[in-house]
Amino acid sequence: MTLKEKQQQIIDDFSLYEEWLDKYEYIIELGKALPPFPEELKTEDRLIKGCQSRVWLDCEVSGGVLVFRADSDAIITKGIISLLISVYSGQTPQEILNDDFSFLDALGLKENLSPTRAGGLASMIATIKAKAAENE
Amino acid sequence: MMKSIDDIRAQFPQLQRTVYGKPLVYLDNAATSLRPASVIERWTRSAASQSANLHRAVHCVAVEATEAYEQARDAVRDFINAPEREEVIFTSGTTHSINLAAYSIGQAFISEGDEVIVSEGEHHSNIVPWQLMCERRGASLRILPVDETGHILIDLLPSLISPRTRLVCLAHVSNVLGLVNPVRSIADICHSKGVMLLVDGAQGIVHQNVDVQALGCDFYAFSGHKMYGAPGTGVLWGRRALLEQMPPMFGGGEMIQTVSWSGSTWAPLPAKFEAGTQDISAVPCWVPAIEVLKEMPQDDALRDYIYDALTSIDGLTLYGRSSELSEKVPLFSFAVQGVHHEDLALILDKMGIAVRSGQMCAEPLMDRFGVTGMLRASFAPYNTMQEAEYFVSSLLKAIKMLQ
Numbered sequence: 001m002t003l004k005e006k007q008q009q010i011i012d013d014f015s016l017y018e019e020w021l022d023k024y025e026y027i028i029e030l031g032k033a034l035p036p037f038p039e040e041l042k043t044e045d046r047l048i049k050g051c052q053s054r055v056w057l058d059c060e061v062s063g064g065v066l067v068f069r070a071d072s073d074a075i076i077t078k079g080i081i082s083l084l085i086s087v088y089s090g091q092t093p094q095e096i097l098n099d100d101f102s103f104l105d106a107l108g109l110k111e112n113l114s115p116t117r118a119g120g121l122a123s124m125i126a127t128i129k130a131k132a133a134e135n136e
Numbered sequence: 137m138m139k140s141i142d143d144i145r146a147q148f149p150q151l152q153r154t155v156y157g158k159p160l161v162y163l164d165n166a167a168t169s170l171r172p173a174s175v176i177e178r179w180t181r182s183a184a185s186q187s188a189n190l191h192r193a194v195h196c197v198a199v200e201a202t203e204a205y206e207q208a209r210d211a212v213r214d215f216i217n218a219p220e221r222e223e224v225i226f227t228s229g230t231t232h233s234i235n236l237a238a239y240s241i242g243q244a245f246i247s248e249g250d251e252v253i254v255s256e257g258e259h260h261s262n263i264v265p266w267q268l269m270c271e272r273r274g275a276s277l278r279i280l281p282v283d284e285t286g287h288i289l290i291d292l293l294p295s296l297i298s299p300r301t302r303l304v305c306l307a308h309v310s311n312v313l314g315l316v317n318p319v320r321s322i323a324d325i326c327h328s329k330g331v332m333l334l335v336d337g338a339q340g341i342v343h344q345n346v347d348v349q350a351l352g353c354d355f356y357a358f359s360g361h362k363m364y365g366a367p368g369t370g371v372l373w374g375r376r377a378l379l380e381q382m383p384p385m386f387g388g389g390e391m392i393q394t395v396s397w398s399g400s401t402w403a404p405l406p407a408k409f410e411a412g413t414q415d416i417s418a419v420p421c422w423v424p425a426i427e428v429l430k431e432m433p434q435d436d437a438l439r440d441y442i443y444d445a446l447t448s449i450d451g452l453t454l455y456g457r458s459s460e461l462s463e464k465v466p467l468f469s470f471a472v473q474g475v476h477h478e479d480l481a482l483i484l485d486k487m488g489i490a491v492r493s494g495q496m497c498a499e500p501l502m503d504r505f506g507v508t509g510m511l512r513a514s515f516a517p518y519n520t521m522q523e524a525e526y527f528v529s530s531l532l533k534a535i536k537m538l539q
Contacts (some may be wrong), residue, residue: 020156020486021483021486021487024482024483024486024537025537028479028537028538052478052494053476053478054508073476073508074476074478074479075475075476075479075538076478076479076482077476077478077479
């Protein structure tokens with residue numbers, strides 16, 4: 001799937017749920033389904049600054065694409081970072097830098113997270129972009 | 137006569153609003169209370185027709201504004217039973233009150249090598265101003281610990297007080313634990329050793345009948361916005377004999393007696409500590425806020441119900457436990473095993489329930505209990521038993537979703 005197709009897929013999945021409580025259930029399921037994150041990778045340099053809960057993001061380059069792994073001690077945050085890495089993992093740095101992350105607006109995530117969480121989301125996006133720029 | 141809960145609720149316009157199409161269940165009262173119509177009306181009346189600066193001009197509106205401002209001081213003096221109205225200093229809130237106290241006490245009474253004691257259960261507002269002051273004056277901070285249930289270890293206090301101790305700083309009621317500290321006993325210990333006692337009353341004054349003379353403390357600080365009054369208003373009460381010896385923190389208009397190039401002299405209390413234009417619209421709101429607070433019943437049944445419900449949930453740890461519930465205010469901070477406090481707060485928010493999550497401005501206390509944060513539900517007399525039951529059932533549902 002292309003980046004745009006992956007994003008459309010998530011928008012479609014999200015639109016199945018009308019109530020925000022149901023959307024949260026979906027995000028929580030994503031969080032629970034995230035593969036275990038090695039404890040030794042929970043280092044200070046992988047910690048995303050600006051989130052109230054702790055979020056770790058690991059980035060490796062493999063065959064020209066970025067591979068992200070992530071974890072959080074809060075499950076909704078974990079679901080959100082899971083959603084982000086499912087979209088951006090496997091993409092080239094250039095593809096990530098060319099994307100405007102506007103699919104998140106279509107999900108209404110920013111408006112529906114508490115301000116501290118929305119700030120956290122912005123920090124996650126900034127970190128993913130920074131990783132892409134480092135490896136361009 | 138105490139009002140019925142329906143009468144009380146009708147006074148608070150925000151209780152009518154919804155969030156996400158659901159009735160708002162406001163359980164974040166320890167952060168800030170809601171405001172009754174009488175306070176809002178007083179504020180708009182000041183802003184709409186009594187805007188004039190205080191104490192300075194002779195014109196009609198200035199006189200009215202000054203009277204309204206000084207009536208608020210009388211209302212506060214009466215409410216806390218302060219010996220004198222000049223001991224009631226208006227500030228912008230508890231944080232301002234304690235910073236003012238820390239600065240001016242530091243300048244007047246603290247020398248290099250002196251010690252100040254704060255409890256482990258304090259809000260950052262009753263920690264950081266003392267750290268700043270100690271740094272400035274070369275003094276040091278000592279910690280009075282709390283036990284596993286959240287009670288301060290009062291028995292340790294006499295031995296913690298050294299010949300260099302000048303001051304003890306303590307919350308009347310902790311904003312995390314909701315336990316009422318035995319201020320009178322602590323005041324007796326302090327005074328027997330010639331030490332001053334400052335009480336952070338931000339939470340205490342909402343739930344306790346505060347009589348500063350009966351409490352026996354030397355300073356008492358609190359905020360208007362937590363007790364149905366206007367945001368941006370606060371009080372520092374202090375004993376005249378001490379306030380008289382303390383230099384002002386801010387210089388400016390109204391706080392001086394004389395100003396000349398060779399030096400200035402200070403106005404008498406309380407003006408010495410109220411430099412510059414005060415919040416002329418908000419301060420008069422103390423009068424209706426205190427009236428409303430006096431009419432509020434304390435609902436012990438609701439507190440007891442929540443206490444029992446929370447302590448019987450599997451995997452939930454309540455901080456601030458007591459076998460004597462009369463010493464607990466309806467403020468409950470807790471953590472649930474395997475569930476992040478922020479997740480719970482987000483789910484409850486979508487159910488229409490406003491609670492607080494995080495460190496609650498008390499990082500040392502979070503460290504004490506080994507948690508990164510807690511969830512806090514704090515109730516006011518306008519919260520109903522139905523809301524309490526809805527909170528408990530929603531919490532159980534949220535825990536189930538997250539575990």
